[in-house]
Amino acid sequence: MKKLIAIAAALAMAFALAACAPTEFSVTTDDDGVHAVAKNGAEGASAGEITVEPGYGLCINHIVNKGTFHVKATDELGRIVFDDDLTDNIANFVEASGVFDIEISANAADGTVDIIAYDIEAQAQADATMPESVKQAIEGNSASSASAGMANPWQDAKDAAAAADGAGVGTFTLPEAGMQIDGGPVDLTEFRYMDLLAEADGYVGAAELTVRKGVKNPDHDPAYDTADVSGDYTEYAHKWEIEAMDWQVKCFGNEEGKTMKAIWQSDNFSYSILVRGQGDIHDTYGLGNDDIAALVGAIA
Secondary structure (H helix, E strand, O other): OHHHHHHHHHHHHHHHHHHOOOOEEEEEEOOOEEEEEEEEEEEEEEEEEEEEOOOEEEEEEEEEEEEEEEEEEEOOOOOEEEEEEEOOOEEEEEOOOEEEEEEEEEEEEEEEEEEEEEEHHHHHHHHHOOOHHHHOOEOOOOOOOOEEEEOOOOEEEOOHHHHHHHHOOOOOOOOOOOEEEOOEEEEEEEEEEEOOEEEEEEEEOOEEEEEEEEEOOOOOOOOOOOOOOOOOOOOOOEEEEEEEOOEEEEEEEOEOOEEOEEEEEEOOEEEEEEEEOOHHHOOOOOEOHHHHHHHHHOOO
């Protein structure tokens, strides 16, 4: 009886601590764009500014776990090019360049919003090679005639095996939970998939970690060919290569030798690793070459 009471008390304390988890809402601006993070049902509003060069457009990429965000983008002439509530996981594209004032608000929200520039021609090429099943998930979701939205093609999976099965990538082997590298212990706990692509999300130490495996050249869609399945279009300050196992791994980061993105290919599959630090080191934190090699060796 005492043991049961102790367990009940521990559970009650855990729930109480969870209920008291602090909310957080922040908006930062850097050379890449405007970034908003909301945690634990945060409320707030803030603003930033982004410059989009000719030939590029405005991409509003958002992952909303709960609640809503609202984004409003206004150009130098006071024209509103985007003004909408964000409630799910899609990317909106606006073919417009110039300097834009960005207003972002969070309403009981948990998630992220990244407003960045995207290469219009490169995006058109990516759309042209998109698998038919993903194309069928595209639907109009516009805030203006110049804006288009992509319906979320992702499906949640209970584990890596289910993600691999749903994506059609065979197996999806990942580092064991608690695997220790210099960056800290590795823990991948969330999984999802779309046609030809599996993903695992979690942490390495305190940094966010995303691993993907995708089919590079599917037999049923010869036009589809991708060496980079990361979905990350950031322009990094540094690029280099390392050798891990039998693979040449391309590494990218904003500080030399600190990998924020790594991509490689094996047989007919493409792989990627994304690392993002917290707070002030979000745009600089990366893993050393030995850590990246260890992760690559544990992924298949």
